[in-house]
Amino acid sequence: MGRPRAFDEDEAVRAAVALFGGRAYDGVSVDDLVSHLGVHRNSLYKTFGSKRGLYLIALRRHLADDVRPLLDALAGASDAAAALRLVTSADLDLLLLAAIERAPVDEEVAAEVTAALAAVDQAIADALGVSADLAAALTAAALGIILRGNPDNAATALAQCLDPLT
C-alpha cells in the first residue's frame, strides 16, 4: 500500500482528541488537522478515510484514555461527594461536545456516548450501592456542574443532600 506512513498515528489521534475536544467537530477543518497533527493531507485521507473516520477513532481514544481511568477511580469512591468530585474534575471535553454536537446526527457517535455514560452510571451505582437511576441522576448532575463552570457550592450542596441516603 504505497509508502510507509511518515507520521506517528498514535500521536496524531491524541492531538485530534485535543482539537475536537477544544473546538468541536464543525470547528475543526481539514486544514486545522493538517497543521496540528503533523500529517500530510493525503496521509490523513489514506489512514482515516475521512474527517468523520478520524473523529470516531479520536472519540474512542478519548473514552479509553480519559473516561476509562475515571471509571477505575469511581470504583474507589466512598460517598456521593467523592463521586461528584471525580466526575467534575475529569477531562470529559470531547465526550460532552460529542453528546451535544454529534450524537443527535450520528448514530455511531450516539452509541459511543450512550455506552460511556452508562458505564459512568454503573461505576457510581456499584461504588455507592445506589440504584442505577440514582446513579444516572448523579452523573447528570455532575455533567451539568461541569457545563456550569464547576461551581464548588453546587456539588457540595448536592452531596450534603445525597450522602445521608447512601
Added chain:
Amino acid sequence: MALIRIEGDNLVVVIEGLDKLWAFKGSLTIPLANVRGATVDPGIATEPKGIRAPGSHVPGVIIAGTFHQDGEKVFWDVKDRSKALVIELADEQYTRLVLQVDDPRATVALIESTLTERK
C-alpha cells in the same frame, strides 16, 4: 460541478456541463463497499496536486481530470474551491475524488450516513 447520488449499492457521480470535457469523464459509478468516507475540504485545492494526465488545470479557473501523485491517482473537478469535497476510495482505479458540489455538507452527510447504515 458534480452531482452525487446513491443508487442501490453504488455511489454515482455525474460531471455536469462543460466540466466533463475538461475532466474527460461524464460519470463515475463506485460500489459503496469501496467508499471509505467523505469530507468537506475547501483547503485541498491549494495543495500540490501532482502531475495531470489527462485533463485540464488552468490555475485559478478549473482543476479537472486525473492527477498522479505519490503513486496515487486522484480525480478532480473543482472550480469553486469553497465547495470542494473529498471522497476517499478503496480498491478503485482512483484513490480519491475531489469534487465540487452544490452543498458539500449535505452531500457528506448523505454519504456518511449511507455508509453507517450499511455497516
